[in-house]
Amino acid sequence: MIEPKPFVKWFDRKFDTNIDIVQFEDVLSRMEHFPAVLNQLLETYPKKITTIKTGAKWSVNENVGHLILLEDLWRRRFQDIKDGKPDMSPADLNNTATDQASFNEQVLNELTKSLSDERAKTIVLLKGISKEDLLKKSTHPRLNQPMNIVDFMYFVAGHDEHHMAAMRSIIENLEHLPIADF
Template identity: 25%
Template sequence: MLKRPSHEDYPEYYRGYVGLVPEGDFVSIIEEQQKVMKDLISSISDIQANHRYAPGKWSLKEVFGHIIDTERIMSYRLLRFARGDQTPLAGFNENFFVENAGFDKLSMTDLLEEYMSVRQSTLALVRGLPEESWVRKGIANEKVTSTTALAYIIAGHELHHLNIMKERYLGQ
């Protein structure tokens, strides 16, 4: 069972994300997240998904696309670090990614399909890693991070944005 990473295993700015992840079996947690996200996204129309709660804020589609992009990037980092790669990895500008993604032109069905593929890939990676991979560390965005922390960051990042989607976009 994957243990929660210590604060020394990741940069401080990820503490909020890691702290959102409940205790329990990590794979079960992200499998359940996938079900929750699928149910939520399936209930949102494309018209609702184009909503911006304030001028200059991302649309709900863009928030969802950002979740997908971030998981893809963090999962890639997790793979590299788990395999022992010590090559420092660059950071990314989330706003630049969203601006250039065209998420608002995609349907929620298309975005959900992409999300499901990315999450299934993350699940396959996490399930298949040998135990010794979970203590390995690497450098991303000039900060040392462990593979375990990256897994928790993926889960916590999604929970963070799921809460924003519910509160600011859907009034839940």
């Protein structure tokens, strides 16, 4: 029997900040295709499933909404690095905007469309990055470690995958419950 990997809290994760800039295209592809992969995973689930909260954890809709809200921060941080700022823009570590946004009142396919639209803006920004900009670094405020553009892209792609794993876990746990009319 294969044991599942333990779910590591996002704030407990460590990140390699020595990603070779030659990996730019590979990491860009991961980021670019993420909304489509997520949509494919979620497209068949009804609102009854995607809006259920388990304990204090976010629902599927809230996870997607959180990803939408962060795209603006990601773009600001990429721009911070490109502009040579010593520190990246800070995040709201309490995720207040996500908690207050009422994502469970929204339709999931509209949320995934919005995520796709926001990510497309981020991809356009990244495709405009010069080779010189790839060498610049700014310090990530929470991790207190310098990152270049590719390091931070890797961070964002990891954040995407973290939330996809969380959503898969929610769905798998709910599918085993005797909730009528899935």
